[in-house]
Amino acid sequence: MPIIVNLDVMMAKRKMSLNELSEKVDITLSNLSILKTGKAKAVRFSTLEAICKALDCQPGDILEFVEK
Amino acid sequence: MNWKEEWKNKWETQPGLMLITIVIWSIFIGLCIKAGALLYTFTYSLFKPSVAHDLYEGLNLYSLLGQHFWYYIGVMSFLLIITGQKAYMFYLMILVFLKINLVHPFSKEVSDKISEISHVALQIGVTIILASAYFKWLAKRGFDIPPLGGYIGGTFEYLLMGAIIYAIAQVFKRGVEIQSENELTV
Numbered sequence: 001m002p003i004i005v006n007l008d009v010m011m012a013k014r015k016m017s018l019n020e021l022s023e024k025v026d027i028t029l030s031n032l033s034i035l036k037t038g039k040a041k042a043v044r045f046s047t048l049e050a051i052c053k054a055l056d057c058q059p060g061d062i063l064e065f066v067e068k
Numbered sequence: 069m070n071w072k073e074e075w076k077n078k079w080e081t082q083p084g085l086m087l088i089t090i091v092i093w094s095i096f097i098g099l100c101i102k103a104g105a106l107l108y109t110f111t112y113s114l115f116k117p118s119v120a121h122d123l124y125e126g127l128n129l130y131s132l133l134g135q136h137f138w139y140y141i142g143v144m145s146f147l148l149i150i151t152g153q154k155a156y157m158f159y160l161m162i163l164v165f166l167k168i169n170l171v172h173p174f175s176k177e178v179s180d181k182i183s184e185i186s187h188v189a190l191q192i193g194v195t196i197i198l199a200s201a202y203f204k205w206l207a208k209r210g211f212d213i214p215p216l217g218g219y220i221g222g223t224f225e226y227l228l229m230g231a232i233i234y235a236i237a238q239v240f241k242r243g244v245e246i247q248s249e250n251e252l253t254v
Binding site: 027 | 249
């Protein structure tokens, strides 16, 4: 898929673990893992908002479009 | 979860579907008995022709057997194939009903089985058309052949069923895609 999820990069920048993020955004670990590994087919705005708030970043920092 | 708990759970959550499963099981067993009886009497009639007087529930093909052996084989083959296909269709239905899970109703397994049922129903319809044409052709050529409509069933019922189940299978396929999308939405 040409949309790349850079969640792991942002988490590394903020030095935040998956468990910690999961607790902060109130999303299960399995769902966060689906998002992190790029298996997700869609992301809700509410999820994106919560992740951006927790990682103090913009949606563009997490999602990237790469033409293949 | 072992099968006993699974059955108990299914009876509690989807009793209607389980009741229909039992009805389908009964029909499947009936069709297997019919196919088995036909196969047995047919094989027996090859060695003892008088058995052809009553092959199954009054089916009398004794005079046809006397007139032409290979046409008799043809008629019996059609009857056996159609009964076998019907039994197989009900077997697939049992599999579908046992696999249906109302919590996650759209699974690829069920979708594939429904598609297969539609194909089998269409095949039965086509086989019945061929069998009817063959029986008519035999009757036209002066062979003594009893009315066999009751033994093979109606053509259009199966074609209609096949077409409707095919449409349902296509909708189900889309349902599987939507469910998978929904499950992968974070």
